Structures are given as structure tokens and as C-alpha cells.
Amino acid sequence: MSNRRVKAVGYEDDYDEYEEEEEYEDGEDGRTANELSAEDQELMLLNTVKVKSLLGEDFIATDQEIQDALWHYFYDVEKSVTYLKNLKRPFTTPKKSKENPVSRFDQATHAAEANIKHTEGKSNTSTAKSKNGTVVNGVTKDVAGMSVKDSSTSKHKNLNVVEEFKKANMKAAASFVVVGHVDHGKSTLMGRLLYDLKVVDEASMERLRRESKKIGKSSFALAWVMDATTDERERGVTVDIATNHFETEKTRFTILDAPGHQDFIPNMIAGASQADFAVLVIDASTNSFESGLRGQTREHAMLVRSMGVQRLIVAVNKMDMCDWSHDRFTEIQQQMSRFLEIAGFASSSISFIPCAGLTGDNITKPVTDIQNAAWYTGPTLVSELDNAEPTKRALDKPLRMTISEVFRTSPNNPISVSGKLDAGSLQAGDTVTIMPSSERAIVKSLTADNYPADWAVAGQIAVLNLADIDPIHLKHGDIICHPSTAIKNIKSFTAKILAIDHVMPMFVEVHRGPLHVAGKISGLVATLDKASGNVVRKKPKVIQPGAVARVIVELEREMPLEAPSKVILRSEGRTVAAGLVEE
Amino acid sequence: MKATKVHIEKDGSGDVTLTLEEPEDMWHAYNLIRPNDIIRASAIRRVVTESVTGAATSKKIHTYLTIKVTTLDFDAAASQLHVSGRVSEENDFVRLGAHHTLDLELQRSFRLEKAEGWDSVGIEQLKDAVDTKSRAELWAVVMEEGLANICVITEYQTKLVQQVNQTMPKKRAIGDDHAKSLRKFYGILFETLSRQIDLNNTPIDQIKPILLASPGFAAQNFLNYIKTLQQTSNGKTLGALIAKITVTHSSSPNVSALAEVLKSPAVLSKLGDTKFARETKLIDSFYESIRKDDGKAWYGPNEVMVCVNKGAVGRGGGVLLISNSLFRSNDVDERKKWIALVDKVKLEEGGEVRVLSEAHESGKRLEALGGVAAMLTYPIFDLDEDDEGGDGDPAG
Ligand SMILES: Nc1nc2c(ncn2[C@@H]2O[C@H](COP(=O)(O)OP(=O)(O)OP(=O)(O)O)[C@@H](O)[C@H]2O)c(=O)[nH]1
Ligand SMILES: [Mg+2]
Numbered sequence: 001m002s003n004r005r006v007k008a009v010g011y012e013d014d015y016d017e018y019e020e021e022e023e024y025e026d027g028e029d030g031r032t033a034n035e036l037s038a039e040d041q042e043l044m045l046l047n048t049v050k051v052k053s054l055l056g057e058d059f060i061a062t063d064q065e066i067q068d069a070l071w072h073y074f075y076d077v078e079k080s081v082t083y084l085k086n087l088k089r090p091f092t093t094p095k096k097s098k099e100n101p102v103s104r105f106d107q108a109t110h111a112a113e114a115n116i117k118h119t120e121g122k123s124n125t126s127t128a129k130s131k132n133g134t135v136v137n138g139v140t141k142d143v144a145g146m147s148v149k150d151s152s153t154s155k156h157k158n159l160n161v162v163e164e165f166k167k168a169n170m171k172a173a174a175s176f177v178v179v180g181h182v183d184h185g186k187s188t189l190m191g192r193l194l195y196d197l198k199v200v201d202e203a204s205m206e207r208l209r210r211e212s213k214k215i216g217k218s219s220f221a222l223a224w225v226m227d228a229t230t231d232e233r234e235r236g237v238t239v240d241i242a243t244n245h246f247e248t249e250k251t252r253f254t255i256l257d258a259p260g261h262q263d264f265i266p267n268m269i270a271g272a273s274q275a276d277f278a279v280l281v282i283d284a285s286t287n288s289f290e291s292g293l294r295g296q297t298r299e300h301a302m303l304v305r306s307m308g309v310q311r312l313i314v315a316v317n318k319m320d321m322c323d324w325s326h327d328r329f330t331e332i333q334q335q336m337s338r339f340l341e342i343a344g345f346a347s348s349s350i351s352f353i354p355c356a357g358l359t360g361d362n363i364t365k366p367v368t369d370i371q372n373a374a375w376y377t378g379p380t381l382v383s384e385l386d387n388a389e390p391t392k393r394a395l396d397k398p399l400r401m402t403i404s405e406v407f408r409t410s411p412n413n414p415i416s417v418s419g420k421l422d423a424g425s426l427q428a429g430d431t432v433t434i435m436p437s438s439e440r441a442i443v444k445s446l447t448a449d450n451y452p453a454d455w456a457v458a459g460q461i462a463v464l465n466l467a468d469i470d471p472i473h474l475k476h477g478d479i480i481c482h483p484s485t486a487i488k489n490i491k492s493f494t495a496k497i498l499a500i501d502h503v504m505p506m507f508v509e510v511h512r513g514p515l516h517v518a519g520k521i522s523g524l525v526a527t528l529d530k531a532s533g534n535v536v537r538k539k540p541k542v543i544q545p546g547a548v549a550r551v552i553v554e555l556e557r558e559m560p561l562e563a564p565s566k567v568i569l570r571s572e573g574r575t576v577a578a579g580l581v582e583e
Numbered sequence: 584m585k586a587t588k589v590h591i592e593k594d595g596s597g598d599v600t601l602t603l604e605e606p607e608d609m610w611h612a613y614n615l616i617r618p619n620d621i622i623r624a625s626a627i628r629r630v631v632t633e634s635v636t637g638a639a640t641s642k643k644i645h646t647y648l649t650i651k652v653t654t655l656d657f658d659a660a661a662s663q664l665h666v667s668g669r670v671s672e673e674n675d676f677v678r679l680g681a682h683h684t685l686d687l688e689l690q691r692s693f694r695l696e697k698a699e700g701w702d703s704v705g706i707e708q709l710k711d712a713v714d715t716k717s718r719a720e721l722w723a724v725v726m727e728e729g730l731a732n733i734c735v736i737t738e739y740q741t742k743l744v745q746q747v748n749q750t751m752p753k754k755r756a757i758g759d760d761h762a763k764s765l766r767k768f769y770g771i772l773f774e775t776l777s778r779q780i781d782l783n784n785t786p787i788d789q790i791k792p793i794l795l796a797s798p799g800f801a802a803q804n805f806l807n808y809i810k811t812l813q814q815t816s817n818g819k820t821l822g823a824l825i826a827k828i829t830v831t832h833s834s835s836p837n838v839s840a841l842a843e844v845l846k847s848p849a850v851l852s853k854l855g856d857t858k859f860a861r862e863t864k865l866i867d868s869f870y871e872s873i874r875k876d877d878g879k880a881w882y883g884p885n886e887v888m889v890c891v892n893k894g895a896v897g898r899g900g901g902v903l904l905i906s907n908s909l910f911r912s913n914d915v916d917e918r919k920k921w922i923a924l925v926d927k928v929k930l931e932e933g934g935e936v937r938v939l940s941e942a943h944e945s946g947k948r949l950e951a952l953g954g955v956a957a958m959l960t961y962p963i964f965d966l967d968e969d970d971e972g973g974d975g976d977p978a979g
Contacts, residue, residue: 408760
């Protein structure tokens with residue numbers, strides 16, 4: 001029996017027609033399975049997850065309630081959320097808690113649940129939550145249920161956002177990118193994590209199992225939690241970043257599951273540019289680790305480092321394949337440590353966690369193969385994630401928010417953009433300038449780190465619902481600024497680079513987060529001393545891999561860029577250099 | 584291009600009469616004609632006459648004009664060449680020294696006389712221009728989901744003819760949106776491509792091979808899309824079209840990725856040994872040599888000059904790579920310098936000379952290196968040691 005049919009208890013509020021429905025019987029669920037088309041089922045499934053995560057912990061609704069709402073609102077996530085929030089105003093005096101029945105798939109999960117908060121049906125965790133005070137960027141509980149229509153006319157509140165942020169004393173939030181060589185198990189690991197933390201419920205999981213089996217891809221069922229497009233599912237390869245959320249006692253996390261395939265490195269770079277830290281997934285089985293080290297294990301590690309990521313968790317995955325061999329783990333740990341230190345990671349910021357995404361071992365709960373894994377006494381992956389240091393926020397700088405996606409949330413919010421605030425802050429009602437087009441738009445409403453909010457600050461990943469702009473002016477990679485402090489478009493710049501391959505005057509693609517523009521390295525100014533930055537040799541002919549140099553880059557078209565942005569230079573599918581824009 | 588009259592003396596003097604036959608010939612004409620050359624071609628001139636009553640009437644006159652070339656303006660995408668200069672032979676309609684711009688036209692002849700005489704490079708270029716055998720030509724679409732560059736690749740040029748662009752909803756907009764806009768994108772791309780290749784009016788066997796290239800699966804998915812169209816309509820034509828399509832991998836959807844596409848085994852096996860494939864391979868082996876850091880590859884005008892003068896670009900593997908564009912310099916001495924270098928390598932040193940078209944991706948890569956590079960027969964190190972502030976650096 002899955003927990004999704006059990007009505008959550010503990011709030012006295014104004015139910016309407018749902019009041020009667022005491023208990024939903026389990027079993028092959030009625031409407032969603034039988035009456036909906038495959039596409040609709042898919043949509044229902046995905047939107048259920050979205051609604052649930054948007055509802056957070058203060059609004060507890062059963063899947064049935066969520067799905068009914070979605071059904072009613074034609075799968076419109078935002079309307080459903082608004083409706084459900086109105087329906088289920090957060091309670092102040094939680095009543096008796098009722099434990100969820102444990103599914104047969106999940107008996108073992110239980111042990112490790114102690115420090116994990118669930119989004120569903122557990123008022124015990126919600127109690128703690130209420131005490132913590134979920135102040136979400138100014139939107140207090142009373143207004144959290146504000147209707148969509150209200151938000152469209154939202155007035156500028158003239159908040160001092162930096163002050164508000166300091167006052168808010170928010171729960172820590174962090175985003176991490178999951179990187180590593182193709183097929184090393186990144187998506188499976190994250191799918192497992194979300195499933196074990198009940199962000200993905202049993203019925204949804206069951207559906208993914210069924211559907212992946214249908215096309216002979218049953219080993220990818222967990223990966224399908226992250227891999228959602230037809231291409232990704234049919235081919236068993238992640239193509240684009242999947243964003244998901246979960247929280248622990250301490251932190252609200254955003255997962256950015258990156259593709260491992262070499263062809264999709266531009267997408268991986270886009271994801272990594274939003275991350276506070278990285279999880280590098282390594283397949284421990286014979287030869288896989290070795291071939292990864294020649295491929296994207298190496299390239300991804302260097303890329304995330306040169307994009308400014310300092311903390312790295314190395315998930316030594318598929319440990320089931322080597323029977324939790326301590327020797328293998330040590331071998332990988334030693335080789336990787338050596339490489340990572342050369343790549344510029346401080347040894348104190350690297351940790352190694354053995355795990356197996358497919359079986360769920362040492363992710364939220366300890367390893368079940370006690371015999372073979374007796375040597376390991378360290379933390380699970382999730383508790384290691386929780387050691388994340390709070391990120392530094394460039395609050396006082398001018399607003400810079402890089403758009404990672406442009407999409408339509410609902411008919412009321414036809415133009416939404418998501419992305420990370422690299423610097424500064426913004427609030428609802430703000431007029432913003434989108435670069436490079438220089439077009440302006442109004443921020444109607446927003447969410448910050450997945451919660452409805454009045455404002456957002458540097459370090460947060462926000463979704464802005466925009467008005468007064470034609471979407472043709474919005475592209476992923478564009479930068480949202482305030483009009484008076486907008487970033488400038490430039491067509492050439494000098495950069496201090498670390499050569500990863502041989503660098504000479506050549507055609508390159510210049511990547512800055514999700515944005516990439518064709519250009520060329522038109523001149524090699526000098527090679528520099530690694531430590532002092534002093535000129536070693538002027539006008540070199542070639543820059544050897546590993547050397548530091550200053551080069552001139554010319555772009556084919558203008559790009560919003562400023563010092564000291566980090567850029568990646570790639571050519572013919574290979575990363576040739578990582579650089580820092582100087583002017 | 585057809586040469587109807589060729590009068591070239593041993594000393595390089597003389598003239599040729601040429602007829603442009605196809606768009607690609609404009610490119611050849613662009614490379615053959617240089618400033619100060621004398622060119623005679625048909626022209627249209629606006630002539631103002633005054634009648635007895637004093638009223639001025641203006642009419643267009645067809646005539647032949649001879650001009651001394653000052654500038655050339657080549658529009659690669661439209662395959663148009665405008666040659667400006669000063670009239671050097673007076674006639675009834677224009678006086679000597681008047682400014683005129685000739686628009687060269689297909690199927691019309693023009694006479695060309697070289698100011699500095701016909702040099703070895705010019706004669707080579709002429710040979711290439713009139714050699715119309717074995718000219719490979721194909722369509723190439725480099726793409727990703729939401730972006731496609733439709734290009735035509737000829738023996739000497741890569742031309743971007745149209746870009747198709749569509750903002751794609753990403754994974755967030757899951758369910759239908761992604762798949763729907765993808766279908767829409769493929770639909771628009773197919774329409775645009777059909778229009779470009781003139782699918783409806785061209786006998787299918789005359790359509791050139793089509794190359795689809797992308798990172799990931801986009802190119803394959805696009806082919807699959809065309810196959811689904813085939814089932815619903817126009818099966819026969821599309822079937823024949825599909826037979827002309829080759830899908831291959833590229834690392835990016837940018838036009839510059841064509842360099843790697845053109846040397847891919849799939850393309851080589853389909854098109855055989857083409858000039859552009861050879862050029863791409865040459866540049867690759869140059870890069871490879873640089874990577875090995877073996878001192879046997881140098882680039883940049885000064886460095887290459889030095890290498891040639893040291894006798895390192897000769898018999899037994901010496902190769903001089905030089906871009907077409909250097910011979911088009913407006914500076915006569917500059918031009919002569921490069922022609923002398925070519926002659927030296929070819930005639931005195933016994934090395935190989937490859938003139939690359941900068942209108943191809945490989946040629947553009949050579950351009951980025953300053954337009955000239957060399958692969959040496961023996962290593963030379965530290966050429967760049969004392970190179971400070973010279974013009975050795977292409978960007979300098
Ligand atoms: N035995 C075993 N197999 C695993 C484990 N984790 C993942 N796999 C398998 O590895 C394959 C690839 O898994 P994915 O999660 O798609 O790998 P990925 O790293 O996300 O791949 P890309 O995103 O395409 O780079 C699937 O067949 C999984 O079942 C594990 O812990 N043990
Ligand atoms: Mg994946």
C-alpha cells in the first residue's frame with residue numbers, strides 16, 4: 001500500500017467537497033490510470049510533483065487532492081497550488097500525527113528517515129517547521145495563498161530587500177550540480193534520492209517502472225525521474241539539465257542534474273553556472289572509472305572548478321558492482337584526489353562517499369550489505385550534502401540574473417524565466433532590463449528557491465513572471481539587470497586563461513553560463529607566471545596545456561559580459577581553456 | 584568559367600577573355616581580378632542628353648567599358664561581384680577617368696589584363712577557375728534543437744544561406760510543450776530547406792547531396808521527421824530526397840563545425856576526396872604538429888618567411904599553407920612578397936604549396952593564424968624568442 005492514498009490529518013480548516021472523502025482506497029488508481037491519455041498521465045505525474053514541491057511542507061495535500069486540483073485546472077500548476085494553499089492554510093496547532101504506512105519497496109528506507117523531512121503527510125515534521133518559522137522572502141503565510149490574479153497586478157512595495165533578507169533569517173538554501181561521465185549513474189542517483197525522500201511518491205515511481213519496462217529500459221526507471229523528454233527516455237541519456245528540489249532539516253536543496261555526454265557539455269556548463277557546489281558521480285565498476293577519467297570525469301571536474309565551484313562531493317557510485325570493495329574505493333579515492341588537487345580543488349573541500357544509486361545504498365540510509373561494506377563508517381550522501389557551507393552572496397552588487405529557461409507557467413503568466421541571481425537583488429514590481437536586447441519588462445510576481453516570494457537575492461534561484469515584454473526578446477543565457485546598472489554588451493575582450501588544451505589563434509565558442517557565442521582567439525598577448533601573474537613571455541605562438549596566459553577574444557556578435565566573469569572556451573567539442581574576463 | 588581567348592606571353596603580359604557560367608565563378612573572378620588590373624565588360628550607363636528645347640532627358644545605355652580597377656566588392660551570399668574603377672578608354676558616353684562600377688554578370692564575358700602581368704599564382708588560379716570537372720557541391724545543415732544553419736558547400740566556398748531559429752521550451756515545460764515545439768521546429772526547418780533546394784521545381788536527381796549534422800540526436804530526429812512526412816504525403820519525392828541525406832555528428836550547431844563534418848568518414852565515403860576535405864585535413868595535421876610541440880610547424884607571416892629562408896620548407900615534406908586572401912592585398916608589394924614566397928617554395932625548394940580558400944572553414948582557421956603557416960622538414964625552435972612587437976602576431 002502506498003502512502004499517497006492516505007488522507008493527511010491534522011488540520012481543521014475549511015474543507016469543502018474533500019471533507020467527505022475520508023480515505024482513498026489504494027490499488028490501481030482510478031482516473032489517472034484509466035481515463036487519461038498517456039500524455040495526460042505524464043503531465044499529471046510531473047505536475048503532481050511540481051505542485052507538491054511548490055506547496056512545501058506547510059501545506060499538506062494528498063496526491064489525490066493535488067491531482068483533483070490539477071484535473072480541475074487543466075494541469076495548471078500555479079492555479080492548483082493557489083487553490084490548494086487556500087484550501088489548506090497552514091495550521092498553527094497540529095494535531096496528532098499519523099505515520100505513513102510503509103511501502104513494501106521501502107521498508108529499508110525507514111531507518112535513515114530520522115533527519116529527513118518529508119513533504120507529505122507527516123505533521124510531526126511540520127511542527128518543527130512551524131517553529132522554525134518558514135518566512136519565505138517576505139511572503140508570510142497569510143498572503144501565501146494570494147490568487148494568481150492578485151499577483152498580476154502586484155504593486156511595487158519599495159522594500160529594502162537587503163534588510164528584508166537579513167531580517168528574514170531564512171533556512172539555508174543551496175544548489176548543487178551533479179556531474180560526471182556519461183552513464184555513471186547521476187540521474188539514477190538523484191532519482192533514488194528524491195524517491196527515498198518521498199519527493200517522488202510510490203505511485204509515480206511505480207508508473208515510471210512500468211513505462212520504462214515497456215520499452216525495455218527498466219534499469220532506467222529511477223533515472224526517468226530526472227530524464228523527462230522522449231529522447232532522454234528512449235535513449236537512456238540525459239540531454240539537458242533537470243532541476244528538482246528537496247529539503248533536509250537544515251537546508252533547502254536544488255538539484256541540477258547534468259548530462260554526462262560530451263555533446264551536451266554546453267548544457268552541463270549552463271547547469272554548473274547555477275550551482276553552489278558539485279557532486280561528481282563516478283562509476284566504480286571495472287574500467288568505467290578509468291574511461292571516465294579519460295573523458296568527462298576529468299573534463300567536468302575541471303569545468304566546475306574553473307567556474308568557481310570549490311566544494312566537491314565525489315560519489316563513488318555503483319559500489320554494488322564491485323561488492324563494496326574497500327580496495328577499489330581506496331584506489332579511486334587516491335587517483336581522484338591527486339587529479340582533483342592538480343585541478344585546483346583544496347583537499348579539505350573534497351569528500352568521497354561510496355554509494356549505489358540503483359540499490360539506494362548509502363544515499364539516505366546506510367549500506368545494507370553490512371558484511372562487505374563494514375569498512376565504511378562515514379556519512380551517507382545526504383548527510384554529507386547537509387554539510388554545505390552557506391554560500392556567500394553578492395547582495396550589494398548590481399542585479400545580475402542569468403536566464404536559464406524561458407517558459408510559460410500558466411495562461412495568466414505566459415512569460416516566465418528562471419535562473420540564478422548571481423548578484424544583487426530584486427522585488428516584485430521592479431522594472432528590469434534584459435541584455436543583450438536591452439528590452440524592459442516588469443516583474444509581476446516571483447518565486448525564490450521554489451517558494452512564492454516578494455523578493456529574491458543573490459544566490460537564490462528565482463522564477464520571475466514577467467509582463468510588458470515580447471518573449472522573442474528573452475533567450476536562455478540572457479541577463480536580467482536593473483535599467484540603471486545594466487551590464488554592457490561587448491564584442492571583444494581580453495581574458496586571463498588557463499589553457500586546458502593547446503591554445504593558439506583559433507575559432508572558439510565562448511561559454512558564459514547558458515550563453516554561448518561563436519568567436520575566435522585573435523591574439524596571444526603573453527604567457528603569465530601561474531603564481532605571480534607576471535609576464536613570462538610576450539606574444540607566444542602557442543600556449544601549452546596547463547599554462548596561464550592573457551589572450552584577446554573577438555566575438556561574432558555582441559554578448560553581455562563584464563569583468564570578472566568566468567568564461568569557458570571550447571573548440572570542436574573540446575574544452576580548450578577556462579578564463580576570467582579582464583576588460 | 585570558360586576562357587574564350589587566352590593571350591599570355593612568356594613574360595606574363597597579355598590578356599584573357601572569360602565567361603562566367605555559374606555563381607561559383609564570381610568567387611574565382613574575385614580572386615583573379617586585382618586592383619590596377621584592366622577589365623573590359625558590358626556596362627549600363629545613365630546618359631543625360633539635352634534636347635533642342637533645352638529639356639534634359641536621361642536614359643540608360645548599354646555599352647562596353649574598360650576600367651582600371653580600384654576596389655572589389657564581393658557579396659558571397661548573393662554571389663555578386665562589383666568591380667569599381669576609373670574608365671581607362673574613353674567612348675561616346677564616358678570620359679576618361681570617370682568613376683564606374685561594373686556588376687559582373689553570369690553568361691557574359693569580360694576581358695582581363697593584369698597590371699603586374701600574369702604571375703604563377705594568377706595562372707594557377709586561372710587554371711582552377713576554368714576547371715569545371717569534378718566540382719563537388721552539397722547542402723549541409725548544422726543544427727541542434729531550435730537552431731539550424733542551412734549552408735551550401737562548393738569546391739571553394741561555404742555559404743550560410745539561411746538560419747532557422749526558434750526558442751525551445753526546456754525540460755520544465757514538459758508534457759507536450761517540448762515535443763510540440765520540436766515538431767514545429769522540424770516542420771519550419773523542412774519547409775525552409777525545401778525552399779532552398781527548390782524541391783518542388785528541381786528534378787530529384789539534380790538535387791545535391793544533403794548533409795545533416797548535429798551534436799546529440801537532433802540531426803537524426805530531423806531525418807526521422809522527414810521520414811514520417813514521407814508516409815503521409817509525397818512519398819516518392821521524399822523517398823528520393825531521403826536517399827540523398829547523410830546524417831553525421833558535429834560538436835556544435837555553428838557553421839564553424841562544418842570543418843569537422845567535412846572530414847568525417849561518412850562524408851568522405853559519400854563525396855570522395857574533395858578539395859575542402861583535403862584542406863581540412865591539412866589544417867588538422869598542422870594543428871596536430873603544433874600540439875606535438877615538435878618545432879616542425881610554424882605560423883604567422885614573419886615566422887614562415889624565416890622558415891622558408893632557412894630552407895626548412897622544401898623537398899621531403901615541406902608544406903606552405905597560404906590563404907587566398909593574401910594575394911588580394913591592395914598593396915602591390917605585399918602581393919609580390921607572397922607570390923615570391925610561393926615561387927621560392929615551389930620552384931627553388933621543391934616544397935609543396937597549398938592555397939586555401941578563406942571562404943571555407945579550414946581557410947578561415949588559417950586566416951586566424953595570420954593567413955600563412957608552414958610544416959617543416961626539420962624542427963626549428965625558439966623562433967618566437969625575440970619576436971617583440973613585430974607584425975608576427977596576426978592580431979598585433
Ligand atoms: N549496478 C548499478 N547500476 C547503476 C547504478 N546507478 C546507475 N546504474 C545504471 O547505470 C545506467 C546509467 O544510469 P543513468 O542514471 O542514466 O546515468 P547518468 O550518469 O545519468 O547518464 P547521463 O545523464 O546520460 O550521463 C542505468 O542503466 C542505471 O541502471 C548503481 O548504483 N548500480
Ligand atoms: Mg543522467
